[in-house]
Amino acid sequence: MPGAGISIRDVASRAGVSVGTVSNVLNRPDIVAAGTRSRVLAAINELGFVPNDAARQLRRGRGRTLGLVVLDVANPFFTDVARGVEDATSGAGMPVIFCNSDGDAGKESAYLDLLEEQRVQGVLITPVDDASDRLLRLRDRGVLVILLDRRSRRPDLCSVSVDDRLGGELALRHLIDAGHRRIAYVGGPGHLEQVRDRYAGAVRALTEAGLDERQLRRFDTPSLTVAAGRDAAARMLGVPRTSRVTAVFCANDLLALGVLQGLTRQQVRVPEDIALVGYDDIEFAAAAAVPLSSVRQPRQRLGQTAAALLLEEATSPDSHRHRQVVFEPELVVRESSQDTRGTRLDG
Numbered sequence: 001m002p003g004a005g006i007s008i009r010d011v012a013s014r015a016g017v018s019v020g021t022v023s024n025v026l027n028r029p030d031i032v033a034a035g036t037r038s039r040v041l042a043a044i045n046e047l048g049f050v051p052n053d054a055a056r057q058l059r060r061g062r063g064r065t066l067g068l069v070v071l072d073v074a075n076p077f078f079t080d081v082a083r084g085v086e087d088a089t090s091g092a093g094m095p096v097i098f099c100n101s102d103g104d105a106g107k108e109s110a111y112l113d114l115l116e117e118q119r120v121q122g123v124l125i126t127p128v129d130d131a132s133d134r135l136l137r138l139r140d141r142g143v144l145v146i147l148l149d150r151r152s153r154r155p156d157l158c159s160v161s162v163d164d165r166l167g168g169e170l171a172l173r174h175l176i177d178a179g180h181r182r183i184a185y186v187g188g189p190g191h192l193e194q195v196r197d198r199y200a201g202a203v204r205a206l207t208e209a210g211l212d213e214r215q216l217r218r219f220d221t222p223s224l225t226v227a228a229g230r231d232a233a234a235r236m237l238g239v240p241r242t243s244r245v246t247a248v249f250c251a252n253d254l255l256a257l258g259v260l261q262g263l264t265r266q267q268v269r270v271p272e273d274i275a276l277v278g279y280d281d282i283e284f285a286a287a288a289a290v291p292l293s294s295v296r297q298p299r300q301r302l303g304q305t306a307a308a309l310l311l312e313e314a315t316s317p318d319s320h321r322h323r324q325v326v327f328e329p330e331l332v333v334r335e336s337s338q339d340t341r342g343t344r345l346d347g
Contacts, residue, residue, distance in 0.1 A: 006049045014043035066096045066310065067115035068148075069108060069125040071192075073100035075224065075254060076282040077299055078126075081148065084303025085124060092311055094121070103128055103189070103223070112138060122310045124148045124303075129191060144313050148306045150193060152324050158313070160306040160325045164194050167295040167329035168201025169208075171249045171277045172216075174293070174331055176209050178339040180247035180275060186232045186259060187251025188221035195224075195251050198279060202249055217245055224251060229258020237266055246274055247337070253278035253285045253294055260288060260336070275337040291334035298327050 012019045017040060024032050025040040032040070043049075068085055070078040082098060089096055097115065101108035105128045112134060115123055122144030127135065136157075139145045145157060152159035175183055185202055187195045203213050219235055221228035229250065236245060236259075250256035256278030263270055270276050270290045278285055281296035305325055313320040 006047045008049070010047055011040065011043045011049050014047060015039045064092075064094050065118065065120045066094055066307070067099060067111070067118075067120045067123040067125075068096050069099040069101055069111055069115075069123065069127075070148075071101055071103045071126050071128065072224065073098070075252070076284065077252065077280045077297070080282070080299035081303040084300035084305075085307045086303075087300065088304045088307035088311065094311070101128055103192070105129060109134055116141065116143060121314055122146065124306050124310060126150055144310050146306045146310045149302060151326060156322055158306075158309045158322050158324070160302050160309065160327075162297045162302070162327045162329050164197035164329070165201035165204065167279060167297075168198035168203075168249070169205040170201075170329065170331040171198075171279070171295050172202040172205035173209070174333065174337065175247040175249065175275060175277065176205060176211070178247070178275065178337065181211065181215055182217070182245045182247070183215065184217045184219055184232075184236060184245040184248045185251075186219045186221060186229065186248060186255050187224070188228070189223065190220065192224075198251050221251075221255065224254055226254050226258035226261070229255035229260075230262040231258075233259045233262025233266075237262070237268065244274070247276070248274060249277045249279075251279055253280045253282045253292065256292055256294070256336075257284065257288060260290060260292065264289065270336050271338050272340050275340075277331075277337050281332050285332075286334065288336070290336045293334045293337040294332055295329045296332050297329055301327065 008019055008022050012022045017036060021032065021036060022040055025037050029037055066089060068082060070081065072078060085096055097118065097120065099111040101111060108128050116138060120143060123138065124146050126149045127147065135145050147157065147159035149161055150159060151161040172183065185199055187199060190196065202216060206213055206216055219232040221232055248259055250259060256276055260270060260276060263274055268274055276292065278292050278294040281294040285292040285294045309323065
């Protein structure tokens with residue numbers, strides 16, 4: 001194999017220069033005289049020397065690899081976010097290590113340990129809990145940290161997020177304006193900030209409409225999955241028909257799709273009997289059996305912006321300014337929540 005066994009010392013000997021000069025040609029060619037640089041490059045070509053890029057990165061302290069840690073790789077929302085990260089980093093020649101925490105703090109910590117061992121240049125993370133001491137320790141050790149889909153409460157830590165309280169408010173206001181008063185909120189687990197914020201926004205919409213917070217019936221779920229949505233639908237239907245909710249707002253689209261499955265299997269019509277709104281506006285929302293109304297997040301832009309902030313901090317640390325970028329969501333209304341008050345009995 002060409003170059004096998006050839007070391008940087010062999011190149012230095014062939015070119016008649018020091019090992020340090022060869023290293024400079026490889027890493028900082030602008031500081032080497034043109035004639036010397038030509039001799040070293042000629043020796044590299046003659047010997048077939050292949051620089052060990054990984055080793056060079058380690059000697060410089062950090063590699064050009066990034067870590068991306070998300071809550072649930074099975075959720076299409078995070079797939080789209082990851083695509084945005086890749087769009088921003090591929091041009092910079094920075095590969096991304098994709099990690100799935102499954103919403104588990106222990107698994108998240110193990111991945112952060114692994115990424116630090118790999119000497120990544122930076123980590124983009126949707127943390128399980130609030131920005132932890134573990135992330136701050138990682139940053140203090142030289143690893144750049146950007147919060148993704150989570151707003152930072154620290155002015156010295158960049159973040160990219162969406163105003164989830166506004167998103168919850170948009171969803172509930174839409175259902176209230178359609179005449180609904182018995183409304184359910186389906187979401188969980190409660191330690192996720194996004195889940196709490198979307199619920200808080202829904203409550204705000206109720207109170208601003210002069211309604212009682214108790215009119216929002218809460219169905220907590222252990223996860224943000226289709227299966228959890230189906231289970232919530234079963235609990236929702238386990239009451240007399242006259243006491244059932246007439247509308248449901250789900251903390252994400254996977255839950256909403258599960259609720260939709262559970263309702264249609266019991267011959268409950270959507271939206272005539274129960275209207276439904278999700279959150280994220282993943283691709284499957286519009287393609288559902290009943291096209292799903294959803295609060296849209298700019299998924300790829302979230303990833304692109306977070307990666308751009310990290311690249312900026314990596315390349316221009318002196319001029320970089322920490323920012324908390326917050327995008328506004330928008331409600332996309334489809335068939336699942338169309339106003340059918342003429343055919344619906346509401347209380």
